[in-house]
Amino acid sequence: SQELEQSPQSLIVQEGKNLTINCTSSKTLYGLYWYKQKYGEGLIFLMMLQKGGEEKSHEKITAKLDEKKQQSSLHITASQPSHAGIYLCGAASGGSNYKLTFGKGTLLTVNP
Amino acid sequence: DAGITQSPRHKVTETGTPVTLRCHQTENHRYMYWYRQDPGHGLRLIHYSYGVKDTDKGEVSDGYSVSRSKTEDFLLTLESATSSQTSVYFCATRRDNQPQHFGDGTRLSIL
Structure with a gap:
């Protein structure tokens, strides 16, 4: 079965700092x-990536998909307290995009 | 907001009692899902449905059953609740080739 590993598990940053969260899959994404x-x-749904090399942005959040590395990254620029929360990645299981396997999440704290 | 309502939002019950959680959607989405979320395990799929009366098992289906008699309702039943089923339960819905959208969750405590 597919497993998703997120890193880091938790992250504390100062407001205004940039940060990156990674999601690595044990199988093809x-x-x-x-x-x-x-x-x-x-x-709350943020973004969906479906093709290798795809990159999407929404406000100050950018997500990228590296198909060869079986990895996705989520980058937040100039973090704000409103960005605080748990970020989870989910991947289509076994090539079927109607079922997802989720990582355990990354807890983000943004200190003002 | 995908128009998903979970009920009840909170429930405390005793071991051995039956429990039914309801997920109601107003978007006419084909797919519906039940997950449980636990510390250290993340979000795990219990059962899902791909149409009326069409359901299948997920990763952690033992001890749970589901029913979908109408497009808008997906019920999760614990026939005889155990303390290991204390968790937060989330319902999600989805239409073809779109992401899943989640309800606000049901916090279930089994004493």
Whole structure:
């Protein structure tokens, strides 16, 4: 079965700093999804990457997919307290994009 | 907001009792999912549905059953709850070739 490893597990940054979260798959990536979760709430969809080399941005968050490395990265520029939360990556399981396997998440704290 | 409502939002019950969680959607999405989220394990798929009366098992389906008699409702049942099923349960829905969208979760405690 596919496994996704996220690094780091937790991260504390000062407001205004840049940061990167990585998601590495044990198997070929057919599609990679990034979600954000605030404590006690559901997951909010951020971005979906489907092709090797694909890069997408939304406001100050950029996600990239490196198919050869079986890895995706999420980069936040000039972090703000509103970026704090748990970031989870999810990957299509076994080539079927209707089922996802998730990483365990990265807890981001942004200190003002 | 994908129009997903989970009920109840919180529940405390005793070991051995049956429990049913409901997921209701208003978007007419084909796919529906039940996950549980636990510290150290992350989010794990319990069961999913790809249409009315069409369901399949996920990664951690033992001790759970599901039913989908209408497009908008997906029920998760714990026939005889155990303490190991204490968790936060999330429902998600999806239409073809689109990402999954999640409900706000149900916090279930089994004493």
